[in-house]
Amino acid sequence: MIAGWLALSVLSSTAQIPDSFTNLKVLPRDITRDSLVQIMRGFSLSLSVRCQYCHVGGDGVSFAGVEFAKDDDPHKRKARFMLRMVDSLNRVVLPNIPDLGGRAPLRITCKTCHRNSARPELLTQRLERVRDSLGIEAAVTEYRQLRTDNQFSGRYDFGEWEMNLWAERLARTGRSADAIQVYELNLESFPRSRSILSALGQLHEPTDRAQALEYYRRALELQPGNPVLQRRVERLENP
Ligand code: HEC
């Protein structure tokens, strides 16, 4: 785990971190070494990356030979941009939130967006990207992997509506077959969801009335007497 690694290695090798800094453009130039190291550990932990993700040189494991002051790694340049962005959000933008009632706004930190990920991509953004390049089957496989891999717990929202909203978007844009696959996948995790069952009923209606009827019946069982579902079931039972 990156967290355990950091706790150990930062303590044991801070000797290789210089006492004064030559290339700080956002952080105060006279910052103490302790404060700087704290901030840098915060970066690493918020993004789940090692120091060497941003800093070039050395063997990638120990700090020997790492050239912290160099800006050669694009991740470091992006991180500096992010540092300025977060600073201006906290100092300039957020204090203008209406009706704060005199209190200080919550502080945005790297983790507010990143949540242990170098790329703060939402679950359905990630799946949409996979679907666009490799198709819906690949996106389904990706979902199953992310869901079972503990490393990703807390990083992605596996709640019902994250996936339902994606399925709705797919259906709205004429991709009903993909929407059906996403709902059916989500139904495995939420087998008693009336929203999913009735959406599946509606999506199947034009092409597979028997399947649609089955979904409406299951939804109706969970919500006996629901007039909308009752009407749909009756309509399909008596064509
Ligand atoms: C996500 C990218 C990122 C990670 C991870 C990261 N740093 Fe940095 N580091 C930066 C940026 C950006 C600066 C420059 C800040 C500025 O310009 O004010 C910096 C500056 C430094 C400096 C000052 C260099 C100088 O002389 O100007 C040191 C030392 C340093 N980092 C050590 C570390 C250590 C140790 C770790 C791991 C615990 C680490 N960094 C992790 C982005 C990162």
Ligand code: HEC
């Ligand atoms: C308001 C949300 C937000 C906050 C806060 C934020 N980031 Fe980011 N960060 C992003 C987004 C969005 C991207 C992806 C940009 C892209 O490549 O499309 C990103 C990308 C990055 C990357 C590039 C990752 C890669 O592999 O391409 C680094 C490094 C990074 N952020 C560091 C930081 C650091 C360090 C902080 C705290 C000082 C921070 N970010 C705070 C939203 C945020």
